[in-house]
Amino acid sequence: MRLPTLLLSPLLLLSLGAPDSLASSTPLVAEIPFAKPPTPIELAQGSSVAPDGTTLSADSVSLLENGRPIMPVAGEFHFSRYPREEWRTQLLRLRAGGITVVSTYVFWIHHEEERGHFDWSDRRDLRGFVSLCGELGLRAIVRIGPWDHGEVRNGGHPDWVEQSGTRKRSLDPAFLALVRPFYAQIAGQLRGLYWKDGGPIVAVQVENECDGPEYLLELKRMARELGIDAPWYTMTGWNGVRIPEQGLIPLFGAYSVAFWYPHSRDTWKKSFFFTSIRDDGDMGAQFTNTRPHRAPTMNAFPYLCCEIGGGMPSSYTKRVKVDPREIAAMSLVKLGNGSNMPGYYMYQGGINPDGRLTQLHETAPNPMPVKDYDFQAPLGLAGLARPHAHLLRRQHLLIAAHGAELARKPLVLPATPPTSIQDTDTFRWALRDDGRSGFLFLNNFQPIAPLPARRGVQFLLRRPGGVQLVPNEPLDVPSGAYGILPLNLALGGLTLRYATVEPLGSLSHGRDQWFLFGEIEGLRPELAIDAAELSRLQPAQEGARLSPDGTLATLPLRPSLSSCLSLPSASGGRIHLVVLPSREADRLHRVTLRGAPAFALSPATLHADGDRLVLEDTDAARLTLSVFSPALQEPAAGTSAPTSAPSSPPGAGPLFRPVPLGVLQAGTRPVAVTSVRTADLGGPP
16 A cells, blocks of 8 residues: 655655555556567678578567577677686586577787787687687677777777877777777688688677767778678667667667666666666656657667676775676566567676786776676686576576567567656566467566565456456565566467466477476466366366356466476377476576486586586585486386376376486585586486
8 A cells, every 4th residue: 555645754755665565456457469570671781691501680570590580698708808728618607508699809908908919819819719619509799899898998999099199989090090900800810700601600799889870880891891701790779879770780788786877876777677668778767768769770670688787896986796686687677678689798707817018907987806807797707607697597498498489579568567767666567479479577676675565466468369367366476576477378289378487498208298387486386278178188187277257277386396287188198287496497407318308407507518417516515416308217117106286297206306426526626516427317216
């Protein structure tokens, strides 16, 4: 209940803050039209066909591979900020986290600190790093500057460029003459590694945070002339910059509380609201677009991100403590807003290399640490995964399973959106829906100023084909909860009308299919299918509840590692719906065992390396591993089916089976490690 504000002083209102919980009396409404078809765009990009014929392109909605939508997941990793001998392990960890594209800056000052003396050796070996990305099945985005920022001295310009007397970051011929040899060196480093060569480079970014469209296009022209050739060329689209109508795809981002924000500003709150405004800087305090003239050009391109803050570094003026949940919630909101490429800056933390003439850290306007660039990133400077690496991997599992489908579904905002960035009363939600099916995004998380719990939440979705009520009975949403609910999702011949759990992927074996979901902590787990369809498949389904009109059957789900809901499928097999407890869903990894797809559970930092799964953690007690592979796991003789709600696969044993592991100490490092051959996994216990 809202307090009567006319009776309260501003000081008293401030001290009271948000109420502990708010109740909804009526369903929250959204009008969902059919999605408009994508429009072709003229990108004027580079060579887009690989030697095997695979073609990369784009339209107004998403990136395309062989004409089909894709949703890459990008993570920033600065090769020159990390020991070369550890690149491979960390790239494998990025890949294990669901990253499919590695983005990296080429800092000019790291390579040509003295004019004419280039250094591409050791940790500065651009070619070695990009080649390694390709060897490990990762694609690459190379951000070639010449100015990058990245909390590097002069934004990446060598001192001699700063002192050159040229008009930097402009069309000044004298400045471009300084850039040209640097670009020529990059072209030489990357020769043979472009998409057209069968290499991993899919995109090149010129400059950074620059309002100079003619200058940016000239940099692109110069790069292409020198042989820097990629299917996509990009630019950063925030800070109100002008965006060319063609030639450069604008990329966006979001940060939570940042060291560059003044203490009095709450701009960071914008990152936790659903909105159609891509550049947070264009968003007014009341969610009006303060630069509406930018929207038509911006919206002609697919919505892609390169700088969703994966953490935040400390500066000498402001130190920020990152809550892992704020990174995951912010990423979810951007995905809900329509982003078709999550891109994290940073995903891998690092350390500044030594300079020959000066230190290489930024000193102004932000005084940064001389060496440390850990960034509180998902993978820290020491190499291990932080809690938000696990939270993000959970989202990436959903993208891996449904990203191509999600990429074609536009943002649909509720009929009653929040009124301002100070609004904590209006529940935050949005849809990505094409008028037939979609995903419902919830966010009840905000750092520093927590949002109240919500009681009795229900959604009324008006589609062209009819009205859908989700869920059948109102739902309570605790403070801090966020998640993605599937709507009208096809599951092996079965249509899931809705679920209050998150889809994480599937496995098949014979005519049987297993669909894994993750509990959203604090939400009542259930799914709903058409009552007629359930009656046809399994007439006497225990625990099913019918909607008031009798058309929808709601099935309760019990999160478990040892049981699932099992229904017959139209093909004669069975459909198994597995709901993992929220904590276990955060630990889920997609792996390959003996050539068969499988899932693994571990709280440790886990990655696959050839035929081994490698686990590492500072706590040896966390080196635990359980695996689930229907293709390899046959029930042991005499195993009985566990009790389930409502049923289990006939004759099944535990879904996830623990693997006995030995623990090795990694030399003098305070880290415990172990590994296991995948050939030894997956059989009967």
